[in-house]
Structures are given as C-alpha cells and as structure tokens.
Amino acid sequence: MKVALLDLARQNQPMREAMLAAMARVMDSGQFILGPEVEGFERELAAMLDVRRAVGLSSGSDALLAALMALEVGPGDEVVTTPFSFFASVGCIARLGARPVFADIDPESCNLDAGAAAAACGAATKAIIAVHLFGRPALLPQTTVPVVEDAAQSIGACKLGGRAACLSFFPSKNLGGMGDGGALITDDEALAEQVASLRVHGSKPKYVHHALGGNFRLDALQAALLRVKLPRLAAFTQARRRNAERYRRLFAATAGIPAELLLPADTPGHIYNQFVIRAPERDALRAHLSGAGIGSEVYYPLALHLQPCLAGLGYRPGAFPHAERATREVLALPIYGELAESEQACVVETIAAFYRTGRAGSTVGTGSTASTGSTASTANPRSTGSGSW
Numbered sequence: 001m002k003v004a005l006l007d008l009a010r011q012n013q014p015m016r017e018a019m020l021a022a023m024a025r026v027m028d029s030g031q032f033i034l035g036p037e038v039e040g041f042e043r044e045l046a047a048m049l050d051v052r053r054a055v056g057l058s059s060g061s062d063a064l065l066a067a068l069m070a071l072e073v074g075p076g077d078e079v080v081t082t083p084f085s086f087f088a089s090v091g092c093i094a095r096l097g098a099r100p101v102f103a104d105i106d107p108e109s110c111n112l113d114a115g116a117a118a119a120a121c122g123a124a125t126k127a128i129i130a131v132h133l134f135g136r137p138a139l140l141p142q143t144t145v146p147v148v149e150d151a152a153q154s155i156g157a158c159k160l161g162g163r164a165a166c167l168s169f170f171p172s173k174n175l176g177g178m179g180d181g182g183a184l185i186t187d188d189e190a191l192a193e194q195v196a197s198l199r200v201h202g203s204k205p206k207y208v209h210h211a212l213g214g215n216f217r218l219d220a221l222q223a224a225l226l227r228v229k230l231p232r233l234a235a236f237t238q239a240r241r242r243n244a245e246r247y248r249r250l251f252a253a254t255a256g257i258p259a260e261l262l263l264p265a266d267t268p269g270h271i272y273n274q275f276v277i278r279a280p281e282r283d284a285l286r287a288h289l290s291g292a293g294i295g296s297e298v299y300y301p302l303a304l305h306l307q308p309c310l311a312g313l314g315y316r317p318g319a320f321p322h323a324e325r326a327t328r329e330v331l332a333l334p335i336y337g338e339l340a341e342s343e344q345a346c347v348v349e350t351i352a353a354f355y356r357t358g359r360a361g362s363t364v365g366t367g368s369t370a371s372t373g374s375t376a377s378t379a380n381p382r383s384t385g386s387g388s389w
Contacts, residue, residue, distance in 0.1 A: 001346040003334055005295030006172055010338035011236070015228055022224040032220050034200075041223040042183070044230055051160050051185045053192035056218030057199055060152040060168025060182040061088035065095060066216050067148045067164050067184055068127060070194040073098050077126035080145075082112035083305045083315075084323040085131045089150050090304045098126065100313065102305050104320040108389060109267075110276075110330070111138035113322075118143045132157055134299070134332075135174070135240075135273035136264065152182075153273035156233060164191060169226055174240065174273055175233050181222040239337025240272040246341060247275060247333070250348040256356035257348075265388040274299060275335035278389055279351075282331050288354040294347055297332045 012019065026037060038056045046054040057063045073079060075097035081089055083102040093100045103116035112130050118141040121128070128147045132138045132154035140147050140161045147162030155167050155175050169181035184195050194211075197204040202213030229236075244266065251257055262278040264270070276299065279285050289296050303323045305315035317324065333347055 001343060002293035003295060003339075003343045003347055005297055005332070005334050006336050007338065008171055008176070008336075011336065015232070018228045019225055022228050023221060026221050026224045029220075034217055035220050037220040037223040037227070038218050041218075041227050041230070044227060045183060046185065048230060048233070049156065049160070049185055052187045052189060053185065055184045055186075055192055055195045055199070056223060057182045057184060057195075058216045058218060059180040060150075060166055060170065061092065062199075062214070062216040063166035063168070063182040063184045064088055064092040064129065064148065064150060065214070066195045066198045067166055068092055068096055068098070069198055069211075069213065070191055071127050071146055071148070071163070073126045076124065078122065078124040079127045079129060080117050080120045080125060080141075081129040081304075082117075082131050082133075082323070083303045083320045084110060084300065084326050085133060085150065085304065086152070086300065087304065087307065088152070089129055089131050090307075090310070093129070094310065099124075100304075100310070101125070102315065102320060102323075104322045105326065106139075107322040107325070108265075109136060109138065110134070110326050110389070111136065112141075114139040114141045117141040121145050128162075130162065134264070134276050135271035136267055137269045154271060156237060157269045157271045160185060160187060163188060164195075169222065174236050174271055175226065175229055177222040177226050177229075179219070179222055181218050181226065183218070236337050237271045240275075240335055241270070243335050243337065243339050243344065244270075244272045244275055246344055247335075247348065250345055254348050254352045256352040258355050259387060261351075261355075262387055262389040272335050274332040276330050276332045278326070278329040279331050280329075282329055285351065285354050286331055289347075289350060292350045294350055295334055298327075299330060299332055301327055303327050 042054045042056050073096050077098040078101045079093040079098050080101045080103055082105055084105050090100045101120050103120040104113055106113045111133050117128055121143055125145050128141055128145050129150055130138050130140050130147055131150040135154045135157055137158035149162045149165035151165040152168035164184050164186040167183045169177040186192050198213035199216035202209045202211035260280045264276055286296050305319055
C-alpha cells in the first residue's frame with residue numbers, strides 16, 4: 001500500500017463546488033486585491049479565534065516580518081527565538097538588520113524553552129518569537145518584552161497570549177489555501193492598523209507613506225477559498241486528533257517498536273499539523289518507508305543556528321544540544337484528516353518491520369502486527385502508556 005504524506009485532493013473534493021463558486025464570485029466581482037472578500041475573511045477569522053483583529057497578509061513569513069516591523073525592530077536590536085523551526089522564524093529578524101539570539105528548546109516538547117528565552121533577553125532585546133511547533137502549544141516566556149507567536153502550524157491550538165500571533169495558510173496547513181497566504185491576529189487595535197498599513201507599503205491614505213512597508217497583501221481569491229474552509233476548521237482538526245489517537249493505539253498493538261521510538265504527547269490543544277515521532281536510526285527508517293511507498297518528512301534537518309547564511313552570528317555545533325538532537329531524530333508521518341485506518345496500520349507495520357529486521361540485522365520483537373490488532377510485547381512501553389515526548 002502506498003501512503004502519501006499529504007493528499008489535498010481528498011480534503012478539497014467534498015468542497016469542490018463551494019470552492020468553484022467562491023472563485024467565480026471573485027472573478028465576477030473584478031476585485032482581486034484586498035476588498036470585500038479579504039475584509040469578510042478577516043472578520044470571520046477574528047471571530048473564530050476570539051481576537052479583536054485579524055489582518056490578512058501574503059504569507060506566514062510576511063506576517064512575522066510585518067509584526068517585527070510594526071514593533072520597530074531594526075539594526076542594533078536583538079530578537080530571541082528558537083533554533084528549531086522553519087527558517088522564516090529567524091529570517092524575518094535578519095532581514096531587518098537585527099540580531100537573532102537563540103535559546104535552546106525544551107526537550108520534552110521541542111518548543112522554545114520559556115525560561116531559557118527569558119534568560120537570553122538583555123538590554124537590546126526588542127522582541128521574542130515563540131513558535132508553537134507542529135501544532136503543539138508552547139509555553140510563552142514571562143517577560144515584559146513583546147512576544148510574537150509564530151502560529152503558522154498551530155491555528156486554533158491555543159488562545160492568543162502574546163502581543164500578536166502570525167498564521168500561515170500554506171496549502172499543507174490545517175487551514176490551507178491554494179497558494180500562499182497568512183494573517184496576523186492581535187487584540188491590539190493600534191498594532192493591527194499599523195500592520196494593515198505596512199502591507200500596502202506603509203501607506204494610509206493611499207499614496208501617503210508614513211513607513212517603509214512592503215507588498216504583503218492577501219489576494220481576494222485566497223480569502224474567498226479560505227472562507228469556504230474556515231467553518232470546517234474544527235472538523236479538520238478533530239480528524240487529525242482522531243488519527244493521532246489511532247496511531248497511538250496502533251503503535252501499542254504492534255510488536256517490534258523499540259522503546260527509544262517516542263510518539264508526540266497528547267497535550268491539551270495539540271492540533272497535529274504534523275505527527276512527529278522521534279526515532280532511532282531516523283534516516284535509515286525514512287529510506288525504508290520511502291522504499292515501501294510511504295511518505296514522511298524531516299522537519300527540520302539542520303538547526304537554525306547552524307545554517308550557512310547565519311554563520312556570522314558565531315554559533316557552533318553543540319551550542320544548543322537539545323535542538324541539535326531533535327534534528328537527528330524527528331520524523332513526520334502522514335496525519336491528514338482523510339487518512340484511512342488501513343493506511344495508518346500500514347505505516348506502523350512498516351516501521352515495526354524495519355526495527356524487527358533492519359537494525360544491523362538484529363531482531364526486536366516478533367510477529368504481531370497492527371493490521372491484525374494483536375497486542376504488544378511486554379518490552380513495548382506503549383502498552384503501559386509511556387514512550388511519548
């Protein structure tokens with residue numbers, strides 16, 4: 001059985017007619033940039049997430065950039081963030097001429113260690129970017145420094161806790177468009193107005209520029225498509241949570257899974273934008289899955305402080321050991337809501353087969369498989385509910 005990491009066609013097919021109608025509505029209106037569709041989406045998104053304002057933007061990356069611009073981050077400033085995230089979490093800092101300052105992750109969650117982040121703040125710290133990684137809510141640092149939440153992977157996972165949160169509507173997200181898109185949400189009306197101006201080159205009114213902004217606008221077409229999907233977001237998330245629980249049951253019922261293989265903890269609010277295990281011999285396991293036609297992904301194989309373009313910051317291997325260890329162990333499995341139980345059983349059995357026969361010729365456990373519903377061996381910690389991170 002071949003199992004794709006993601007199959008957007010399965011999600012979109014039931015909404016096909018509604019999405020085509022939304023596209024036709026935009027085409028017939030002749031208003032393709034901002035306008036009523038974006039305004040309507042912003043109102044509906046803010047209401048669903050229980051915030052005062054949502055500002056539609058061109059991507060989650062641009063949302064982070066605009067948030068820092070609104071906080072007047074620039075040369076000479078420092079911004080504290082995690083070394084284990086998508087590059088946009090640090091790229092927005094460097095693009096403004098500010099210095100990224102990293103704090104290690106909490107090894108139990110892979111999110112930014114809130115205490116370490118607070119301790120990394122100094123006189124030049126202008127902001128903190130905390131990432132809710134893989135859909136798991138992060139603890140926010142307790143500090144007077146403004147916190148920007150990178151919620152690109154965690155829409156609806158938790159209440160707004162910082163000055164603003166930045167969302168992504170990249171197609172693979174829990175709420176995904178048919179192209180790039182993003183938003184900033186906040187309870188700060190002045191900040192929202194500032195970001196709304198920055199997305200049109202800092203102008204308000206038109207052609208009067210009070211700041212150096214950019215072209216960070218959300219297209220009307222993407223907004224219209226997202227308005228079709230937004231009312232279904234809770235159902236999308238519920239399906240992912242169901243599949244995460246199904247994985248736990250299947251792993252627990254499968255012999256040969258080593259104790260070192262850890263499943264993501266079922267923490268409150270987790271929306272499972274990814275289902276990420278921590279696996280021994282990760283790269284060999286991924287190659288084995290690929291050979292069996294099963295999709296997987298490594299988020300992320302190189303920590304941010306070791307990226308070549310940031311070498312000038314002076315960080316060296318070993319600076320953030322928890323983040324560096326995560327880059328060697330994490331592996332995302334298929335988790336999209338339309339995934340069938342038989343497909344998940346295939347994923348789990350293929351993983352078990354690798355460890356039973358593929359670890360340097362050793363044998364770990366015997367025989368029983370997820371597809372037959374048999375129970376785990378006594379050596380398997382899943383049977384007692386342990387083995388999560």
